[in-house]
Amino acid sequence: xxxxxxxxxxxxxxxxxxxxxxxxxxxxxxxxxxxxxxxxxxxxxxxxxxxxxxxxxxxxxxxxxxxxxxxxxxxxxxxxxxxxxxxxxxxxxxxxxxxxxxxxxxxxxxxxxxxxxxxxxxxxxxxxxxxxxxxxxxxxxxxxxxxxxxxxxxxxxxxxxxxxxxxxxxxxxxxxxxxxxxxxxxxxxxxxxxxxxxxxxxxxxxxxxxxxxxxxxxxxxxxxxxxxxxxxxxxx
Amino acid sequence: xxxxxxxxxxxxxxxxxxxxxxxxxxxxxxxxxxxxxxxxxxxxxxxxxxxxxxxxxxxxxxxxxxxxxxxxxxxxxxxxxxxxxxxxxxxxxxxxxxxxxxxxxxxxxxxxxxxxxxxxxxxxxxxxxxxxxxxxxxxxxxxxxxxxxxxxxxxxxxxxxxxxxxxxxxxxxxxxxxxxxxxxxxxxxxxxxxxxxxxxxxxxxxxxxxxxxxxxxxxxxxxxxxxxxxxxxxxxxxxxxxxxxxxxxxxxxxxxxxxxxxxxxxxxxxxxxxxxxxxxxxxxxxxxxxxx
Numbered sequence: 001x002x003x004x005x006x007x008x009x010x011x012x013x014x015x016x017x018x019x020x021x022x023x024x025x026x027x028x029x030x031x032x033x034x035x036x037x038x039x040x041x042x043x044x045x046x047x048x049x050x051x052x053x054x055x056x057x058x059x060x061x062x063x064x065x066x067x068x069x070x071x072x073x074x075x076x077x078x079x080x081x082x083x084x085x086x087x088x089x090x091x092x093x094x095x096x097x098x099x100x101x102x103x104x105x106x107x108x109x110x111x112x113x114x115x116x117x118x119x120x121x122x123x124x125x126x127x128x129x130x131x132x133x134x135x136x137x138x139x140x141x142x143x144x145x146x147x148x149x150x151x152x153x154x155x156x157x158x159x160x161x162x163x164x165x166x167x168x169x170x171x172x173x174x175x176x177x178x179x180x181x182x183x184x185x186x187x188x189x190x191x192x193x194x195x196x197x198x199x200x201x202x203x204x205x206x207x208x209x210x211x212x213x214x215x216x217x218x219x220x221x222x223x224x225x226x227x228x229x230x231x232x233x234x235x236x
Numbered sequence: 237x238x239x240x241x242x243x244x245x246x247x248x249x250x251x252x253x254x255x256x257x258x259x260x261x262x263x264x265x266x267x268x269x270x271x272x273x274x275x276x277x278x279x280x281x282x283x284x285x286x287x288x289x290x291x292x293x294x295x296x297x298x299x300x301x302x303x304x305x306x307x308x309x310x311x312x313x314x315x316x317x318x319x320x321x322x323x324x325x326x327x328x329x330x331x332x333x334x335x336x337x338x339x340x341x342x343x344x345x346x347x348x349x350x351x352x353x354x355x356x357x358x359x360x361x362x363x364x365x366x367x368x369x370x371x372x373x374x375x376x377x378x379x380x381x382x383x384x385x386x387x388x389x390x391x392x393x394x395x396x397x398x399x400x401x402x403x404x405x406x407x408x409x410x411x412x413x414x415x416x417x418x419x420x421x422x423x424x425x426x427x428x429x430x431x432x433x434x435x436x437x438x439x440x441x442x443x444x445x446x447x448x449x450x451x452x453x454x455x456x457x458x459x460x461x462x463x464x465x466x467x468x469x470x471x472x473x474x475x476x477x478x479x480x481x482x483x484x485x486x487x488x489x490x491x492x493x494x495x496x497x498x499x500x501x502x503x504x505x506x507x508x509x510x511x512x513x514x515x516x517x518x519x520x521x522x523x524x525x526x527x528x
Contacts, residue, residue, distance in 0.1 A: 053412060073415035082416070089413040091406050102406050105399070106418035153418060 002065065004029045004188055005050070005081075005157055010059035012042070012049050019045040021212035022059075027157065027190055032183050034191040034199040034220070036233055037209030043192040044086050046209070047159050050190075051083040052076035063157070078106050082155035086162045086192075088146040092135030096126055099134050099145055103152030112152065119148040122178055122185075140171035147178070151187070158182065159190045164198060176202050196233035200224045208233075241371065243493050249377035249446060251485020252384035256439035257462030258469065258477035259391065260312075260432030266472040267408045267428045268324075270331055274315055274338035276459010278433050280346060282308045282440025283357060283450035290358045297360040304444075305437035311342075312433020313426050321422065339456075346452040354451035357444040376445045387438055388478050391431070395474065404428055408472075457501070464508045470521025479519060483507070 003026040012020040020042040027033045035043045048054045050061055052073035061068040063081055071079075091099050100119065104112035120127040123144045129137065134145060143163055150158055160179065164172040176198050183189050193199035200206055203220035208229060216229065223229045257279060264272045282304040289300040319338050323331045363375045395401040406414040407424045415421055443458065444450065465484045469476025487507060488500045511518060 051416060053415060073412075074418045074420050077416065077418040085413060085416060089410050091409050091413065093409055094402070094405060098402055101399075102402060102414070102417045102419070105403065149417070 003027055004064060005190070006060075006062045007046070007050065008060045008062075010046065010049060010061065011057040012045050012054060013057055014045075019212055020049070020056075023209070023212070023214055025207050025214065025217070027188060029156075029188055030183075030186070031204045032179070032189045032191060032202055034193055034203040034206045035209050036193055036196040036199055036206060036223075036229075038233075039194065040211075041209040042212040043209055044161055047083055047161050047190070047192055048085075050076075051081065051159065053083075077153055077155075080154075080156035081159070082150040082153050082157070083159045084146050084150040084161065084163065086165065088139075088142045090134040090137075090142050090145050090149065092133070094134055095130065096132055096134055096137070096145055097130040099149050100126070100130075100152055103149035106153060111154070115152055115154055118185075119151055122151075122181060123148050140167050140174070143167060143171075143175055144178070147175075147182075151182070155187065157188045157190060159192070161192045162194060163191070164193060164195045172198060196229070197224075200229075238371065242374070243489055245373060245377045245381075247486040247489030248482070249374070249380045249442075249485070250488060251482035252380045253439050253443050253446070253458075253481075254462045254465045254484050255478045255481025256384055256387060256435045256442070257458065258465040258481045259388070259474065260436045261463050261466040262469070262471055262473060262477040263404075263428050263432045265466070267404060267425055268320070269328060270320065270335060271463070272320075272432075273332075273335040273459070273463075274319075274342060275312075275432070275436060276455035276457075276462065277339050277342040277346075278308050278312055278436040278455065279440040279443060279458055280342065280450065280452065280455035281311050282437045283444045283454060284346060284350060284355070286360075286441060286444045287355045287357045287450045290360075291355070300360070301441050304441050305434055308437030308440060309430050309434045312429045312436065316426060316429040321425075339459075343452050343456065350450075350452065352452060354449045354454075357448050357450055359448065360441070360445050376442070380442045380446065383438060383442060384478075387435060388474075391435070392474060394431070400424070400427055461501075461504050464504055467518055468507060468511050470518030473518070473520035476518055476520035 005027040008024045010020055010023045023046055035046065037043050045054065049056050050068065052068065052071050056069060063079060068076055091102060100116060104115060125141055126144055126148050129141065134142065137145060163175050167175065172195065179189060180202055191199055191203065200220040200223050206218060206220050206223045207214050208216040257276065260275050261272060264270055285304040285307045286300045289295045289303050290297060315338055319334050320331055323334060365372045366375050366378060395404060403419045403424050406417065406419060407421050411421055461484055465480035466477050468483055469480030484504055487503055491497065491500045491503045
């Protein structure tokens with residue numbers, strides 16, 4: 001079976017600093033795949049490159065059989081690939097409704113009305129707060145908004161960069177429950193996390209990134225009990 | 237009383253022109269954090285086009301207005317494409333210096349083509365005064381104020397309600413996140429330049445209507461004062477630009493009415509100094525958190 005996203009031998013650098021050195025991975029339709037690794041391992045860089053925000057030095061990125069290398073970010077989105085960025089980056093001076101509207105920027109109003117219903121089902125809190133300015137939401141609500149906003153484009157693949165960052169444990173659980181729900185509803189998910197425990201427990205498959213290269217791969221369940229992974233990322 | 241009212245109207249007229257020009261400064265600053273020092277010179281382009289169309293080609297004032305606004309819009313967008321867009325990822329100082337260079341280029345270019353002498357722009361209309369409840373009011377002044385009100389309302393609606401306006405706000409807050417929404421950042425920036433320059437084009441026509449001349453360096457002082465107005469109101473803020481423009485216009489009017497017209501420029505810059513000392517973010521400006 002051809003994979004939905006296929007990344008081969010990806011190299012990315014910022015000036016002289018090589019952030020990603022030969023990363024390859026695949027995501028199949030319907031999966032939750034996670035990239036775990038320490039700060040600076042190259043996880044976010046990989047996602048930003050796939051999303052078209054950064055140009056790779058070399059390597060290939062194929063989505064649904066088409067190359068994404070050199071395609072600018074605003075066109076990558078139209079092909080069905082959305083990134084919910086690290087640090088949420090909601091438009092703090094715009095209302096919740098306007099943020100969601102921006103998420104559906106490339107789609108028609110009629111499509112957006114329909115998608116909005118679906119998003120409010122997953123995130124009822126956003127419906128309650130739709131008139132509120134996004135900057136006044138709590139961290140957890142902003143994360144929900146960022147995810148809802150990314151979903152407005154009806155992506156085939158949703159990439160989530162550190163959705164649990166800075167959230168209280170109970171909210172982390174809530175966010176991961178929603179990630180599972182979204183996946184069950186048909187969205188393929190690529191999840192980047194420092195919270196390896198959570199990520200591995202929801203993921204079908206996982207890749208461990210260290211200093212810009214893939215060190216290990218396996219199913220989420222396998223890596224949860226892997227000795228090296230336990231030592232390095234799960235606190236023993 | 238009549239005298240007082242007509243002075244008020246003059247202040248309002250001048251302030252409206254400053255406001256229209258200040259809007260362009262503020263919009264461009266809001267979206268790419270650039271102080272576009274060439275913006276004032278766009279006015280000059282508009283005034284020359286009005287002169288060309290009416291005095292040289294003998295066409296109607298309506299054509300002059302349309303072509304002036306169109307030329308300003310085009311020049312504004314071209315400046316961005318040619319001079320600023322290649323520097324989008326360069327340090328902010330490089331693009332600022334480029335803006336100053338573009339300003340000199342336009343001023344000297346105009347001098348080369350049209351000569352250093354001021355050209356007389358013909359009157360746009362024979363109607364010089366209108367009667368309102370026993371008062372005789374200057375028509376250009378009334379028209380200026382009305383046009384500015386309409387333009388400001390239209391701009392506010394555009395930015396707050398339209399899809400493109402919302403995209404402008406999204407780009408201005410977080411360019412990377414806007415890209416991830418599928419927004420074409422480059423065309424959004426072009427659109428911002430187009431709108432700001434069109435407003436300057438309207439300002440150019442209104443200015444030429446009031447002061448009936450075009451000269452290569454006319455945009456310099458006008459642009460600088462509109463810039464002061466934008467800073468006064470809080471650069472990046474649309475209501476700020478309008479309020480700032482009106483304050484600068486009234487300040488000049490008051491100084492002139494007191495018989496101290498040689499001091500009017502100094503008073504405007506004194507206002508700038510006071511604002512920078514007392515409230516550097518301007519009247520409507522908010523303290524911006526540094527982007528990480």
